[in-house]
Amino acid sequence: MKHKVLFGPAGSPVKYKGPAYKAPKYINEEGLDSYEYQTPYGVRIGEKAAVTLKEESQKHDVLVSMHGPYYINLCAKDEEKLNKSIGHLISLARAGEWMGAYRLVFHPGAYMNRKPEKAMEISKNTVNILFEELEAEGIEEFTFAPETTGKRTQQGNIQEIVELCSTFDHFEPTIDFAHIHARGRGYLTKKDDYNCIFSTIENKLDIDRLHCHFTTIEYAPHGEVKHHTLAESDEYGPNIKDLLSNLIDNGWKANIICETPLRDEDALRMKEIYEKMI
Numbered sequence: 001m002k003h004k005v006l007f008g009p010a011g012s013p014v015k016y017k018g019p020a021y022k023a024p025k026y027i028n029e030e031g032l033d034s035y036e037y038q039t040p041y042g043v044r045i046g047e048k049a050a051v052t053l054k055e056e057s058q059k060h061d062v063l064v065s066m067h068g069p070y071y072i073n074l075c076a077k078d079e080e081k082l083n084k085s086i087g088h089l090i091s092l093a094r095a096g097e098w099m100g101a102y103r104l105v106f107h108p109g110a111y112m113n114r115k116p117e118k119a120m121e122i123s124k125n126t127v128n129i130l131f132e133e134l135e136a137e138g139i140e141e142f143t144f145a146p147e148t149t150g151k152r153t154q155q156g157n158i159q160e161i162v163e164l165c166s167t168f169d170h171f172e173p174t175i176d177f178a179h180i181h182a183r184g185r186g187y188l189t190k191k192d193d194y195n196c197i198f199s200t201i202e203n204k205l206d207i208d209r210l211h212c213h214f215t216t217i218e219y220a221p222h223g224e225v226k227h228h229t230l231a232e233s234d235e236y237g238p239n240i241k242d243l244l245s246n247l248i249d250n251g252w253k254a255n256i257i258c259e260t261p262l263r264d265e266d267a268l269r270m271k272e273i274y275e276k277m278i
Contacts, residue, residue, distance in 0.1 A: 003278065005247055006063060006255045007271040008034030009263035010213065016264075021045065021053035021099075028060035032267055036065045036257045037099065043069065043091040050098035057100065063255060065103040065145070065211065068092040073109035074123035075155060082122075085109075086130050093134055093142040103145040103211045105174045108155045108164065119155050120163065127168055145172050145211050150179035150224030157183065158200055166204045173201065174211045178227070178259065181238045182219035188238035194246045210252055214240060214270070215259040227259055230266040244274050 012023045013030065020037060027035050037053065039045065045053075057064045069092070072085045089106065096104045111119045134142070146164050149156030158180060165171040180197065181188040188194065201207065216228040216236040228236045247254050258267035 002033060002061075003274070004251070004253045005244070005274055006033035006209075007267045007274070008032045008036065008062070008255070008257055009267050010036045010067065010257045010259045011038040011263060013264035014262060019049070021049040022056055024053070024056040024060040024062040024064070027062050027264065030264060030268060031271065032062075032264060033271075034063040034065070034255050034257065036067055036105065037101065038067050039092070039095070040067065040070050042071075043088065043095050045095050045099070047098050050095050054098065054100040064099060064101050065105060065255070065257065066092065066096045066099065066101040068104060068106035070107065072106045074126045075109045075112070075114075075119040076122075077112050077114075082126055086126065086133060089130055089144070090133060090137060090139070093139045093144075094137070097139055097141045103143055103172065103174065105145045105147050105211070107149055108146045108160070110154050116155065116160065120160060123155065123164065124167060127164070127171075131168075131170075143170055143172050144168075145174040147174035147213065148176045148179045148183075150176070150182040150217070150219075152183060152223050154223075158197055162200055162204045172207060172211060173205065174213060175201070176213035176259075177238055177243055178213065178215045178217040179224060182217050182224035185219060185221065186237060188242065191242040191245050194242060198246060198250065198252075208253060210254040212243075212254055212256045213259050214238075214243065214256050215266075227261060229260045229262050230269050240270050240273060241277070244270075244277055248274075248278055 069088045076082045161173045216233045218226040260266040
């Protein structure tokens with residue numbers, strides 16, 4: 001039986017040489033539980049490969065999520081860019097349905113020198129249009145997972161992500177703890193610093209399994225700069241033990257996707273730490 005907290009890499013394992021859609025077998029043999037398939041520069045996976053990924057993930061008991069293109073901006077100023085963002089999300093949902101992805105992760109956008117409230121208004125309108133187009137396309141099995149973002153110019157603080165997810169069905173949050181840490185200029189330095197995040201989620205959302213990203217991160221006044229390995233956690237935060245302590249103490253079910261440069265190797269280290277703590 002699997003533990004309440006699952007661990008897996010953001011993208012194919014570092015030393016894996018095969019096609020990304022066949023990675024679940026390798027991930028399972030490593031001892032990991034999940035896999036976030038990456039499409040940062042456009043959704044290019046076809047139906048045949050996506051269905052193979054679904055079959056492989058089911059066969060090897062690996063929970064699959066999918067990360068969408070970086071180009072998405074729900075609150076873009078330009079109508080053409082808004083339409084392209086909707087197109088990217090439709091492509092993401094279609095491929096995600098093929099591969100059985102339980103979460104479709106994306107970055108919601110950027111303020112573009114506007115007040116956050118105005119950006120949120122535009123984002124909600126964009127999502128309403130998106131849902132109309134998804135219905136017209138006959139796409140039904142999807143759960144979008146907007147991600148907390150790492151720069152102060154971007155839409156995606158914890159309150160904004162929770163607002164989007166409490167407004168719409170088929171929306172669940174992706175909580176990137178490194179992004180929260182960087183955006184807050186070193187916000188997460190001890191276990192109790194996570195209380196505000198978890199209480200905000202609990203007060204507004206009913207979540208079965210919390211989808212998370214984690215890495216140690218370098219930041220500057222504007223926010224995130226660079227991801228670092230788990231071995232560098234003495235120099236860069238946040239500390240994985242603080243997050244795991246909160247998850248264990250509060251009985252949370254979670255899926256932690258590792259985004260360090262050693263994505264699968266550090267995911268295994270996180271899992272080892274977790275298993276010693278429970």
